[in-house]
Amino acid sequence: MITFEEVAEYHLNEIREIYNYYVLNTTISFHTEELDIEHIKASVMNNNPRFKSYAILDENQINGYVLITSYKSKQAYDISGEVTIYLKPDCLGKGIGKQALTFIEGEARKQGFHTLIATICMENTRSKSLFERNGYVQCALFKEIGYKFDRKRDIGSFQKIL
Incomplete structure (x- = not known):
């Protein structure tokens, strides 16, 4: 059974391993070099x-993680x-x-968010499909914006109004 637990210090090493796999092997992340533990901590412990x-757990084993971050730093974007x-x-x-998406949308509603946005490399058909199947609509396309x-x-940016 999948459960969710707010990320704590003891999750960081596994989260770093998961993230750095995508850095080194895919275009899912646009980082080109592995992140150290301090950078991971800064990105997941706001x-x-x-x-x-949140760590995604199955019988206390981390399967992944899910998070909501700031879309932009200007106050009007706080929704x-x-x-x-x-x-x-x-x-x-x-x-x-x-x-994970269903869970984080519920948390977003509790926190008063109006809109969620997912930013996805257009080659990542698995993520595009996940978000589209769950009501996200592509609202932007940035051509040749990254080099990896x-x-x-x-x-592409995919948006869902909650």
């Missing part, structure tokens, strides 16, 4: 209580958040992403 990160999900590669295709693995990459 001081603002509205922006939370919006950016949603991100990272799963261990061997946990893909098991419905965990959908469970010797190619320019496009990203």
Whole structure:
């Protein structure tokens, strides 16, 4: 059974391993170098209580993590958040992403968010499909905005009004 636990210090090493897998092997992350533990901590342990990160657990084993971060730093954007999900590669295709998305949308509603945005490399058809199946609509396309693995990459923004 999948459960969610707010990210704590003891989750950080596994979260770092998950994230750095995507850094080194995919275009899912646009980082090109591995992140150290301090950078991971800064990205998943926010001081603002509205922006939370959760470990995705199955029998106390981390399968991934899901988070809401600030969309932009200007106050008018406070009704919006950016949603991100990272799963261990061997946990893909098991419905965990959908469970994580449903969970984080519920948390977003509790925190008073109006809109959630997912930013996805357009080659990541798995994530695009997950978000579209769950009511997110592509609202932007940025052509050749990133450069990774010797190619320019496009990203799309997908939005859901809660």
